[in-house]
Amino acid sequence: MALVYQLALTQIKGIGNALAKQLIDHCGNAEEVFRSSKKQLMCIPGIGNRVAENILHKEVMDSVEKEMTFIDRHKINVLFWTESSYPNRLKQCVDAPILLYFKGDTNLQTKKIISIVGTRNASDYGKRICNELVGSFAKDEVLVVSGLAHGIDSFAHQACLENNISTIGVLGHGLDRIYPAANRRLAMDMLKNGGLLTEYPSGTNPDRQNFPSRNRIIAGLADVTIVVEANIKGGALITAEIANAYNRDVCAFPGDINRITSSGCNHLIKTHRAHLISSANDLAYLMNWELMDNNNQGKQLSLEITLNVEEKEVYDIVKENGPISIDALSYKVNRSQSKLAVLLLALEMKGVLIALPGKMYRIP
Template sequence: MIEARLIPDGGYSLSTRDKETGLGWLALARVKGLGCASFKRLAEHFGDPTKAFSASPGELAEVPGLDRDAAHGLASFSDWAEVRKELKRALATGARLVPFGASDYPARLRTIADPPPVLYVRGEMREEDSKAVAIVGSRSASNYGIRITQELGRGLASLGFTIISGMARGIDGAAHEAALAAGGRTLAVLGCGVDVVYPPEHERLYENICRNGAIVSELPIGTPPFSFNFPGRNRLISGLALGVVVVEATEKSGSLITAGLALEQGREVFAVPGEAGASRSRGTHRLIRQGAKLVEGVKDVVEEIAPQMLERAGSAREKAPLALPSDVGTEAKRVFGLIAERALQIDEVIEASGLAAARVSEILLDLEMRGLLKQLPGKRFITGR
């Protein structure tokens, strides 16, 4: 039996300008024979669901790629009472509906071949979430996998990227936690209803994501986390992101499905190399052989999808004032000055400063605790000002 837990009623409200239009999009998601790809053709042809439902058989025949089953399901649809019940259930659990026609429907998701007619959301999706990176991987992650995920998640979140994942055990959970720890935003895309916490031990994580991001699903309220839901969910993870980073994956991992979908959607694909011969590394190594960009740190991701951010970060460091508190000693000022010029690893600081390793470590720790320095993945330091 699948473990899951229903979330109690919340206090959110529907955020559509026109509830009837929202109902129309939700109804399209319930039409028999109408898949998401056919839905997109229909939406592009008619513009809004009201026109689609009122179209004549002849008008439906003019929609490119719309087969007879979908046209018949649309013409014969009458289950409006159930659609209204579904809307009521969503509101009762604290979810809001974001229909395809709404201004806050994610623009990047509109571009995929099979966008969902409606998104169920708990929390808040923002325009800034369009600058997002997905991090996915093994549910049974190694300590190495968790550590590199934490470094990537924290580093990318600190640069303003929203981290997207699926809230599963292992890499997914670590990615969300890292983004939250860095004070960033994160989106969890579920293979169940947004009112279902799965796995159940992620209840606290679920609530933290609601407060600092959003829980997202295309599936109706109360939908259990059946295994056949997850491949479809994966297209939303990749569709919402600029790129997908795979950290640890076996040869049959669902993360490889996400990577394949990312390629189809024109997204960047990245993979973190692992231990040679380890089963958890076979999937990521295969991706690298097939052309995925090898990732050892945050810079490898950012220079591919937003290189201008690295340039701005460097420029900001050059322009940053070097004023320090009066109680900072001469040696600490020397170390701070070196790092203000460019990001340095501890060995580089030792060499450039001429100070003993123990003394440099002591200074770095003190400056970091004061918020004057920040440590990036790869044990590189930059100024915190």
């Protein structure tokens, strides 16, 4: 029953992801949103007369019933904002979808998740980078995310399949179709070790405006976004900019200064929007993944160092979790990253915390 109301909430006219989350915060869950009176609804900031009427009339229930049938028939997992199945990394992004449709078999909370993006007009150089980069993760627990588009996306997904690495394709349409159609076989193979993910219900066409929107999911699911080969304009650079806005790491492979498909990567590096990498070893160093795999315990806090209540809370969480990202830490202490940065700096100055590459922190 809960799923019915969760689906309905996403299909009410005038309600986007931000307003849907606000409704959940005020009412407790999706079902209670629809059980609220008009007076109660209009007391919620952002809810006017028309939106309240749309909620109360429940005109979307017919389409919800069709979607439920589609979900059941195709064994699709629905991941709702308030549930533990919703990807933790994406939940930390302010504009994350309130609901996701997922078909496949993989762990969306994998320890290491990377997004690989790039041009649709990939060269042999781009394909070689994809193969070498992905191949280097063959013995590691890594999930690779991309967009199932022609070019770099497809090469990255295919390299994952060849190396038995889980890979997710984020779609700009419903799960009732595959776009581009030429990637249908690739998409079906990905369901065996990975899957397909979208915020769009069945029946949604692959319209142009959907793809920049889906790029925020590609960036938000991952610890780091890697731009392999890209023009200075296009979806790959949009994804990189979104990742930067999320305070996630961005890496780029440099390319020939005279090649248009390298202009985007070179621009990101030149303007300090991406780390320059030339191999998986560079990526591992920047992300501090070797240290993350080393479960050394932090040293005992000196009795001579005095921490206030907030500092002690942050210190204890870092000590308990080992190397931890600022995103994960912000989520655990329920503080904005700007406020958390002040506390982290104070702890660094007191010598009880160390900042690592990849926006990670650990105890000395």
